[in-house]
Amino acid sequence: xxxxxxxxxxxxxxxTDLVLPQMxxxxxxxxxxxxxxxxxxLILTAHGTVTTAVEAMRQGAFYYxxxxxxxxxxxxxxxxxxxxxxxTRELSLLRHQLKQxxxxxxxxxxSKDMQEAYRWIELAATSGAPVLVYxxxxxxxxxxxxxxxxxxxxxxxxxxxxxxxxxPETLIESEIFGHERGAFTGAIERRLGCFELADRGTxxxxxxxxxxxxxxxxLLRILQDNxxxxxGGREELHVDVRIIAATNRAPADALAAGKLREDLFYRxxxxxxxxxxxxxxxxxxxxxxxxxxEEFCAENARHVVALAPEAEKALLDYAWPxxxxxxxxxxxxxxxxxxxxxxxxxxxxxxxxATSRPTPTAAAPRTGERIRDMERRLIVETLEHVNHDKTRAxxxxxxxxxxxxxxxARYKIRSVKRSDAT
Numbered sequence: 083x084x085x086x087x088x089x090x091x092x093x094x095x096x097x098t099d100l101v102l103p104q105m106x107x108x109x110x111x112x113x114x115x116x117x118x119x120x121x122x123x124l125i126l127t128a129h130g131t132v133t134t135a136v137e138a139m140r141q142g143a144f145y146y147x148x149x150x151x152x153x154x155x156x157x158x159x160x161x162x163x164x165x166x167x168x169x170t171r172e173l174s175l176l177r178h179q180l181k182q183x184x185x186x187x188x189x190x191x192x193s194k195d196m197q198e199a200y201r202w203i204e205l206a207a208t209s210g211a212p213v214l215v216y217x218x219x220x221x222x223x224x225x226x227x228x229x230x231x232x233x234x235x236x237x238x239x240x241x242x243x244x245x246x247x248x249x250p251e252t253l254i255e256s257e258i259f260g261h262e263r264g265a266f267t268g269a270i271e272r273r274l275g276c277f278e279l280a281d282r283g284t285x286x287x288x289x290x291x292x293x294x295x296x297x298x299x300x301l302l303r304i305l306q307d308n309x310x311x312x313x314g315g316r317e318e319l320h321v322d323v324r325i326i327a328a329t330n331r332a333p334a335d336a337l338a339a340g341k342l343r344e345d346l347f348y349r350x351x352x353x354x355x356x357x358x359x360x361x362x363x364x365x366x367x368x369x370x371x372x373x374x375x376e377e378f379c380a381e382n383a384r385h386v387v388a389l390a391p392e393a394e395k396a397l398l399d400y401a402w403p404x405x406x407x408x409x410x411x412x413x414x415x416x417x418x419x420x421x422x423x424x425x426x427x428x429x430x431x432x433x434x435x436a437t438s439r440p441t442p443t444a445a446a447p448r449t450g451e452r453i454r455d456m457e458r459r460l461i462v463e464t465l466e467h468v469n470h471d472k473t474r475a476x477x478x479x480x481x482x483x484x485x486x487x488x489x490x491a492r493y494k495i496r497s498v499k500r501s502d503a504t
Contacts, residue, residue: 093121093387093423094121094122094163094164094167094385094387094422094423095121095122095123095124095160095163095164095167095423096114096121096122096123096124097123097124097125097126097147098110098111098123098124098125098126099125099126099127100125100126100127100134100138107125107134107138108134108137108138108141111123111125111138111141111142111143112141112142115141115142119387119388120142121167121387122144122163122164122166122167122170123142123143123144124143124144124145124146124147124159124163125138125139125143125145125146125147126146126147126149126151127146127147127148127149128148128149144159144162144163144166145159145162145163147159164385167385167387167423168379168383168384168385189203189222189225189226189229190366190369190370190373191363191366191369191370192365192366192369193358193363193365193366195356195358195362195363196358196363196366199226199355199356199357202353202354202355203226203229203230203233203355204233205353206230206234206353206355207229207230207233207234208234209352209353210234210236210324211352211353212305212324212325212326212327212349212350212351212352212353213227213230213325213326213327213350213352213353213354213355214326214327214328214329214333214347214350214351214352214353214354214355215227215326215327215328215355215357216328216329216330216331216332216333216354216355216356216357217330217356217357217358217359217405218330218357218359218405219330219404219405219407220360220404220405220406220407220408221357221358221359221360221405221406222357222405222406222407223288223328223330223357224243224286224288224328226355226357227241227243227284227286227326227328228241228286230284230326231283231284231286231324231326234284234324236282236283236284236324239280239281239282239283239284240279240280240281240282240283240284241280241283241284241286242276242279242280242283242284242285242286243286243288244257244258244276244285244286244287244288245288245289246287246288246289246290246292246293247288247289247292248289251294254293254294254297255297255300255313256269256273256275256313257275257276258275258276258277258287258297258301259275259276259277259300259310259311259312259313260272260273260274260275260277260278260312260313260315261273261275261312261313261314261315262312262313262314262315263314264314265312265313265314265315266313266314269313269314272312275312277304277310277319277321277323278319278321280321280323281321281322281323282322282323283323283324284323284324284325284326285323285324285325285326286326286327286328287301287325287326287327287328288327288328289328289329289330290327290328290329290342290350291329291331291336291341291342292341295340295341295343298342298343298346299343299346301325301346302343302345302346302349304321304323305325305346305349305350306349308320308321308322308323309321325350327350329342333347333351333354359402359405360402360405360406360409361401361402364398367397367398367402367409368389368394368397368398370406370409370410371389371397371409371413372389374409374410374413374414374417375389375413375417375425378413378414378417378418379417382417382418384417384418384420385422385423386417386420386422386423386424386425387423387424388423388424388425389424389425390424390425390426390427392426392427393416393425393426393427393429393430395427396427396430396434396435397409397412397430397434399437400434400437401437412430412431412434415429415430415431416429416430417429427474428473428474454493457489457493458489458493458495460479461475461479461486461489461490461493461495462495464479465495465497470497472486472487472490472497
């Protein structure tokens with residue numbers, strides 16, 4: 083029973099007898115219920131101990147099965163147990179979201195860099211001054227902007243986001259300031275720009291260093307006077323907008339390259355919030371992954387409760403060039419592909435596994451070795467590494483199972499699991 087307790091961590095369902103050699107079944111049940119994520123528990127009992135089984139249900143067991151077990155009844159109870167596990171997970175997620183509400187929203191991170199970012203976010207939220215968020219693509223700049231808005235006294239107002247790099251240079255001015263009818267070819271009616279749409283709220287200007295410097299000059303005037311004119315307009319309009327800008331360039335580099343006006347930079351840099359890339363804060367990878375697992379399990383009716391050690395290692399070893407956005411997408415893929423309670427390395431993409439597996443990279447070519455021989459040796463070593471599990475081996479090698487089977491046949495590789503060997 084004590085050994086089973088170690089295995090049960092991360093399981094969605096546990097089936098146990100009430101009569102155990104080293105521990106009373108009720109005691110095991112109580113220890114299972116004390117886990118951080120307790121499983122759904124089914125009790126096996128003889129006809130003479132049904133009363134005890136009912137008592138076990140009072141202690142937290144989901145239901146009981148009398149011996150000998152009816153396969154049909156077992157299947158029905160397993161389906162119901164999975165539904166119960168899903169409901170429990172959704173409830174846990176909702177409680178977690180309620181607990182987190184009002185702190186830093188969906189921002190997750192335990193590293194010193196992120197704790198420092200939280201401090202600046204907290205300060206920025208209590209002020210109406212401009213903010214400049216900078217960091218690589220995928221580090222969560224818009225999420226920071228939304229968090230500041232939601233914690234500020236403008237939270238009841240609109241939050242308007244615009245990506246300056248995604249809008250053609252000829253249209254960026256119209257998008258930001260709006261235009262009057264007839265201002266240019268195709269302007270068949272008046273259009274409100276982002277500043278008017280964000281009045282009494284927050285305007286998030288992403289990739290501001292990609293905005294033409296002439297438009298940056300007009301933006302500077304709004305920051306100074308809270309006034310502007312629509313394209314083709316004569317009327318001066320006044321707005322009450324808080325600006326949060328972001329760039330994936332280091333500010334010093336953007337200034338040196340002439341991509342960001344120096345006067346605008348100093349105006350925006352009242353609250354600078356640097357976001358470090360994920361590779362510089364590896365201690366945040368697993369907390370982020372677990373947060374995303376909860377999110378996508380709720381969305382996709384999955385029942386993943388834990389990451390396998392190999393999956394954790396793969397996530398920690400990978401460099402994450404796409405940062406938090408790439409990690410989120412990787413976890414979403416893994417949750418959708420996963421079918422059990424444990425998310426394993428096989429659910430991750432080959433690109434992630436390729437940087438974390440020592441076995442394939444260890445098979446470096448030897449002097450004078452032919453490519454055919456090297457490929458055969460690589461397949462043999464990979465199969466041995468995964469105990470000849472061909473599906474896992476195919477994932478590690480980055481090929482389809484069908485291709486692997488063809489190569490095994492071509493190279494006449496004997497592949498037998500150790501547990502099956504005679």
